[in-house]
Amino acid sequence: MHQASTRPAIAITTGEPAGIGPEISIRAAWAMRAQVNCVLLGDAAFLALTASLIDPAIELAALSVQALRNGGLPHFGPSRIAVIDVPLGAHVVPGVLDPANGRALLATLDLALEGARAGWFDAIVTAPLQKSTINDAGVAFSGHTEYLAEKTGTAQVVMMLAGETEPGNPPLRVALATTHLPLKDVAAAITREGLARVIGIIHDDLKTKFGIAAPRILVTGLNPHAGENGYLGREEIDTITPALEQARANGIDARGPYPADTLFQHKYLIDADCVLAMYHDQGLPVLKYATFGRGVNITLGLPLIRTSVDHGTALDLAAAGLGRADCGSMEQAIRTALHMVDAQRASQL
Ligand SMILES: NC(=O)c1ccc[n+]([C@@H]2O[C@H](COP(=O)([O-])OP(=O)(O)OC[C@H]3O[C@@H](n4cnc5c(N)ncnc54)[C@H](O)[C@@H]3O)[C@@H](O)[C@H]2O)c1
Numbered sequence: 001m002h003q004a005s006t007r008p009a010i011a012i013t014t015g016e017p018a019g020i021g022p023e024i025s026i027r028a029a030w031a032m033r034a035q036v037n038c039v040l041l042g043d044a045a046f047l048a049l050t051a052s053l054i055d056p057a058i059e060l061a062a063l064s065v066q067a068l069r070n071g072g073l074p075h076f077g078p079s080r081i082a083v084i085d086v087p088l089g090a091h092v093v094p095g096v097l098d099p100a101n102g103r104a105l106l107a108t109l110d111l112a113l114e115g116a117r118a119g120w121f122d123a124i125v126t127a128p129l130q131k132s133t134i135n136d137a138g139v140a141f142s143g144h145t146e147y148l149a150e151k152t153g154t155a156q157v158v159m160m161l162a163g164e165t166e167p168g169n170p171p172l173r174v175a176l177a178t179t180h181l182p183l184k185d186v187a188a189a190i191t192r193e194g195l196a197r198v199i200g201i202i203h204d205d206l207k208t209k210f211g212i213a214a215p216r217i218l219v220t221g222l223n224p225h226a227g228e229n230g231y232l233g234r235e236e237i238d239t240i241t242p243a244l245e246q247a248r249a250n251g252i253d254a255r256g257p258y259p260a261d262t263l264f265q266h267k268y269l270i271d272a273d274c275v276l277a278m279y280h281d282q283g284l285p286v287l288k289y290a291t292f293g294r295g296v297n298i299t300l301g302l303p304l305i306r307t308s309v310d311h312g313t314a315l316d317l318a319a320a321g322l323g324r325a326d327c328g329s330m331e332q333a334i335r336t337a338l339h340m341v342d343a344q345r346a347s348q349l
């Protein structure tokens with residue numbers, strides 16, 4: 001555990017204000033304040049109101065962006081969590097989306113990136129956004145993953161979710177070859193070179209950000225039964241197998257392609273550090289079924305550490321009032337970011 005004086009600083013973007021993001025951000029930051037300097041990015045008045053309704057004992061400290069730009073992140077003790085005001089455009093009605101707030105939500109991400117680059121923050125943790133609301137606000141947005149890649153000028157990133165199937169079990173990690181795109185576009189998006197790059201990023205980040213010396217990666221096919229020798233699709237033969245050969249030639253322990261429907265068995269997973277699935281709904285339903293509430297979403301390949309929760313905005317819970325949302329995934333996202341900070345520092349020694 002980190003001592004109070006050496007606690008890493010983590011920026012938490014508090015997410016869609018009509019959803020559960022602000023509540024789980026405050027609860028998790030408050031619960032973990034002894035281990036981590038959490039800085040919440042969002043509308044300060046709205047966060048203060050939410051915090052007072054959760055628990056009047058919660059203490060927030062206001063930080064100004066200008067002060068950070070002038071002098072970096074000031075030291076503040078474990079009795080408070082910090083807030084940087086990023087004002088919303090419109091009044092918040094829990095459970096009701098308002099595109100007038102869309103651009104302010106992106107501004108929290110931009111500020112988190114600025115702070116990570118400037119060294120104010122050791123990592124970024126993001127609460128959920130409603131992707132459609134950002135688009136309704138007039139900004140094309142398919143997810144944090146793609147947004148952070150674009151804003152950091154990173155050509156290729158990888159979405160990976162991880163979680164303990166039972167508390168205390170080793171984590172199941174599932175990475176995706178493609179992220180948020182229509183299913184009809186998936187096959188064309190998977191290329192030999194691209195897939196080899198994805199495998200390389202998983203390998204490198206598991207080493208440097210997770211401390212795994214020789215990562216073992218199991219790769220699924222795209223088609224039913226991994227293409228059934230070409231009778232149910234040729235992507236395994238034409239694309240996935242050559243990409244695996246390329247990765248292995250680079251010294252990476254990557255195996256497959258395996259049929260996705262039977263790969264998720266203990267006897268295979270026990271020998272794996274990560275499963276690489278070809279698309280979102282091939283890999284994530286398995287992971288979320290097995291770990292929902294304990295899972296974490298991690299963006300690999302970025303020049304910074306970013307984690308997030310394994311769930312969305314849960315507008316239904318927000319509309320019903322505070323106290324319904326489970327903040328386990330948010331706490332785990334913060335914990336994972338802390339582990340990654342430590343592992344990355346150790347790999348740089
Ligand atoms: N990290 C992110 O920004 C992120 C992640 C996933 C989904 N989303 C977005 O969230 C929006 C809503 O997505 P959805 O409805 O498919 O999924 P959702 O996760 O918001 O809700 C699915 C179900 O899970 C429940 N649930 C979610 N989080 C919970 C929690 N912390 N505690 C208890 N129950 C919880 C909800 O009540 C609902 O029944 C979409 O716009 C989606 O793109 C964002």
Ligand SMILES: N[C@H](C(=O)O)[C@H](O)COP(=O)(O)O
Nearest residue numbers: 143144145146297308310311
């Ligand atoms: N694909 C993620 C999930 O299902 O949990 C989620 O949509 C969040 O993605 P971003 O982190 O890219 O916003």
